[in-house]
Amino acid sequence: MSLDAAIDALLAAGIEIDRKPASVKSKSRDFFWYSPVLKARLDHVTADFVATPKDEGEVIEVLRICHAHDVPVTTRGAGTGNYGQAMPLAGGCVLHLAKMTAIREIAPGRVVCEPGILLKDLDAACIAQSGQELRMFSSTWATATIGGFIAGGSGGVGSIRWGNLRDVGNILRLRVVTMEAEPRVLEITGDDLHRVSHAYGTNGIITEVEMPLAPAYDWVGVFMAFDDWDAALRYGYELGACDGLLLKLITVFEPPIASDYFQRMAPHVGKGDALVALMVAPHALPGWETFSKAHPGRVIYRSDTTVWDRDPGHVFEYTWNHTTLRALKVDPSITYLQIAYGTDDPIARVAAVREALSPEVLQHVEVTRQGGRVALGGLTLVKFTTEERLDEIVAIHERLGAMNFNPHRYTLEEGGRQAVDARQLDFKREADPKGLLNPGKMIAWDDPDWSYDQMYSWPGLKPKAAAE
Ligand SMILES: Cc1cc2nc3c(=O)[nH]c(=O)nc-3n(C[C@H](O)[C@H](O)[C@H](O)COP(=O)(O)OP(=O)(O)OC[C@H]3O[C@@H](n4cnc5c(N)ncnc54)[C@H](O)[C@@H]3O)c2cc1C
16 A cells, blocks of 8 residues: 555645544544443554545546555445444555535436535535435434445334335435446446445445435324333334324333433323324325324324423434434443344244333334335343353344344444345456455455355454554
C-alpha cells in the first residue's frame, strides 16, 4: 500500500481529502459500540484518510487510484450501521458519499437518486413533488442514507406492509462501480440485485439507486398500553393479519421497557405495562378502532389528538434499534440480539424464549410481513454480563427454534446464518479482484474453509498499537 502516492494522485485529481486524525477517526466509526463484543475489538479502528467524491466520476477516480496503489476502500453513507460495517479494519481510505445527494427523477411508483441522500430528505422531496413516499426505511430515517440502507440495512418501518428490504420488488435498480484497474459502471437489476444489496460495499460501490414508492399518508402514530404482555403480543400479531387495514408499523414491548427506558413515556405507563407502537393511515383509523374494541389495550397517545407535556416525537424513533439506543442511555450494560421468530406459530416461540430468559432478556418484537404472512422478529434487549453468557443466550434461542442474526459480529456470514452468499462472493471476484473493498467483512473471501465454531477474527485487522 503506497498511501502518500495515492493521496498525492487523489489531490491532483481534485478529490476532497481529509487527513486530520480526529475527523478521520470519527468518520471511521459507526454504531458498533452497541455491541460490547465489537467494542472490545474495533474501538481503535481508524482509516488513514477520507475521500469525499462529489459525483460518480470522482468515485471512479478514487477507485482507480486506490486500486493502483493497493489502498483498501471502505464506503460510508452516514455511519449509523450497527455491526462495524462502515469501519475500515485495515485502515486505508474511507469513501464518504455524503455529497452525492442528487435526485434524478421522481415518477409514478419510483424514484431515482444518488446514494448519499438522507432517507428523510428523499421522502420529503417525493412527498412534496408527487404525494408519494418510500415504502420502507430504517428507524434512522433522519440520519441514514439510502445507499447505506440498501448496502447495510435489512428492513424497518414499512416492513409490516412490504416485507424485508431485499424481498423482490423493494429495490428496482442499482448502478455500481467496480474496483479494477479500469473501474466499470454496471447497471444491476432483478436477481442480480442480491449481489450488492446487504453486501456492506464489499464488492462494488452504489452510485445511483432506483427505489419503489407508495402513496404518502399523514401517518398517525399511536401508543397503546396493555396490563398483560400476552394480550399485547396477540393484539400486534392479529392486527398485522388485518389485510384491510393499512399500517406502517406494529411494535410490541415487554414491561418494563416503556416505563424504564422511554423517559418521555414514563409518566403515562405503569411498570407492569406492555406497550404497542403503531403507525396507522388516516383512512384506516375507523377500522383500527373497530378492531381494537375487541382487545384490552388502552390508547395512551395518538399523534393527531394527544398532547403530552413532553412531546414524544416520532413513534418510530422508539422502535427497531432506537429501542436499544434509548435503553442504553439509561443502562449502559444493555445490549441486544436480532431474532427471527418466523411465521409458523411465532407467538409460542416468543413465549418459550421469554419463559427461559426473562427478565435478563426482554422482548421487543417487530411485526412484519414475510412471504405474504405475518412474521415476528425481535430486537431483543439483553442485560450484558460476559461474552460467554451472551453466547449461551444465543444458543438457548437457537435450541428453541428462534433464529439469531448475530449483531455481535462484523462479518457478513456471521451476521447472517454462518453461510456465504455465493452470488456476493462470485461478484467480488469479478468486481474487486484485489479484495480491496471493505476488507475483512467476507470470511469466504479470506478463509473459505472457516468452521464457524468460534468468532472469526480477520488476520488483517490493524492492531491497536499501529492505529494509535
Ligand atoms: C438507532 C438505530 C436504529 C436503526 N434502525 C434500523 C432499522 O430500522 N432497520 C435497519 O435495517 N437498520 C437499522 N439501523 C442500522 C442503520 O442505521 C441502517 O441500516 C441505515 O440505513 C444505514 O445507513 P447509513 O447511511 O448510516 O449506512 P453506513 O452505516 O454508512 O453503511 C452501511 C453499510 O453500507 C455500506 N455502504 C454505504 N453506502 C454505500 C454505497 N453507496 N455503496 C456500497 N456500499 C455502501 C457501508 O460500507 C457499510 O458496509 C439502525 C441503527 C441505529 C443506530
